[in-house]
Structures are given as C-alpha cells and as structure tokens.
Amino acid sequence: MTQSHSQGAALVTGASAGIGAVYAERLAARGHDLVLVARDEARLQAAATDLSARYGVAVEVFRADLTDEADIERLEAKLADDPAIGLLVNNAGAALFGGFLDNQPAQIGKLIQLNVTAVARLAHAAAQAFTARGRGTVVNVSSVVGLVPEYGSAVYGATKAFVTYLTQALAHELAGKGVVFQAVLPGATRTEIWERSGRDPADLDPSRTMDADELVDAALAGLDKGELITIPSLPDAAEWDAYQAARAVLIPNLSKAHPAERYGVRKLVGA
Ligand SMILES: NC(=O)c1ccc[n+]([C@@H]2O[C@H](COP(=O)([O-])OP(=O)(O)OC[C@H]3O[C@@H](n4cnc5c(N)ncnc54)[C@H](OP(=O)(O)O)[C@@H]3O)[C@@H](O)[C@H]2O)c1
Structure with missing residues (x-):
C-alpha cells in the first residue's frame, strides 16, 4: 500500500530514551517542531535544549505518565487542540519478561x-484530529515479538500484537481520509528497555541486536516508502506479503452459518 506522509510538528512519546530519543533527533533534523513526552522531565528538557540549538526547531516538553488517566486526558486534549501537530509517534512502551505464572497481576495491568x-487512546485522538484536517501521520512502535508467541513473552507480545493489528485496522478503516499509518516492528534493539525490565543487556546476542539509530533510520525510510508495516530486520519484504496473503485466504471462511464438517455437528431439520 502506498501512502504519503505529511509534515507538521511531531509528538513523540517515550522521547526521553532509546528509540523515542532517536526519533526526536531524526525528526528535528528533518525540520519538524517537536512535542516530547515522557515522565523524566529533566531528560526531556535536556533533549529539548540540545535539539532546538542544533536544528533550530521549536521543542515543547510535555511531562506525562501514560499509565495515568489524567495525563492521558491532557495528551488527548493536546492532540485535539494543537493544529500544528501532524505526526504522532506512539513509541513509549515497556517490556515484561519472565514466565506468565511469575508475572504479578499489577505488572500485567500496568503494561497493558x-x-x-x-x-489506542492517543491514536484515537490523533486520528480524530487528523481526519478532520484531511492530513496527518500516526506511527505506532510495535515489536516482532507480537508475531511470535513462541518467544515466551506472553503479555508483552500480546500487547504488541494489539499495536500491529490496531495499525492495520485503522489504515483499512480510515483509508482515503488523508491519514497515513505505519507500524514499526523492531527486533531486539540496544536501549534501556532491557535493564528496565530486569534483563542484563550483556545477555543480548550482538549478531541479532540492532542499534536504535539504525532502527529509526530504517523505520523512517519505510515511512518515506509508504510502508504500512516496517520490519527493519526482515531481509525479504515479500515474506511479509506472503504471510498477509495466507491470512487473506482465511477471510471468506471465518464466519459461517454452520460449523465445519470436521466437528460432526448437524442441526436436526424439522426437530
Ligand atoms: N528495545 C527493543 O529491543 C525493542 C524491540 C521491539 C520494540 N520495542 C518498542 O520500542 C518502544 C521504545 O522502547 P525502547 O526500547 O526505546 O525503551 P526505553 O529505552 O526503555 O525507552 C522507553 C521510553 O518510554 C518512556 N516511558 C516508559 N514508561 C512510561 C510511562 N509510564 N509514561 C510515559 N513514558 C514512559 C520512557 O521514558 P520515562 O522513563 O522518562 O517515562 C522512555 O522514554 C517500546 O514501545 C518498545 O516496546 C523495543
């Protein structure tokens, strides 16, 4: 699917570290004004000072905890009320390792x-504002883990399957309304997410782990190419297309009046 993305100020969540910090830098270099969102205001302030000095763009710091309802509402209002914002990078996220049985209920709830x-809430606010204007871009940072239940990160992977599905569904539902959607599916990337979720980054296999700057450069190249789904590590994009084609084969048969024959269920006519 070919999409074209529009300019405007970019609101980047999770801009204080890792992939989001690289997005902020790369988007500033492309001339976007920025709204930087995360909890660590001092780090955001330092990035704002640096990026506005280096690139001459306007950078606003917006401290928010995205697990806090009042903060989400303030951000929804920002997306609704600030017509300068034309790009949302929904990047903030965390991981949860360990087996499902060892995860704590409160951890599961916070991660979701x-x-x-x-x-979903920020994509919704942005989609409403952008469709009303007939232009805008929503980038959702997902993960390859959402494609691989076998990796053993049940809740984290399920949250990322949600992000990928949401992006595909919105691109389908809102096609023709001028809004570009992209889901970015990184593999393992060198950021703070590993330490933050209790893993030793020294355990990462260097041959399978990407630097965040290369990851974001590939993601932006994918956006420029109009990709709906960008998997920076995947050498052959045709493999993703084949996966989608296999899924499409199922669609006509997923909802029927009667169960498939293999279940041996027969409705008794006239009984
Ligand atoms: N690194 C990987 O291997 C990898 C792989 C696939 C996908 N991803 C995805 O990439 C995205 C970015 O991850 P990263 O690797 O860059 O992680 P990171 O280095 O740990 O950065 C996470 C960012 O999210 C922010 N954040 C965390 N909790 C927050 C909260 N409650 N409210 C607001 N902001 C919050 C953090 O800022 P504060 O602490 O200042 O709030 C930080 O800016 C995530 O969605 C992650 O799932 C990462």
Missing part, C-alpha cells in the same frame, strides 16, 4: 495500560 490503552 502503557502498551495498549495509551497507544
């Missing part, structure tokens, strides 16, 4: 608030 609820 951050990786699912906040992403």
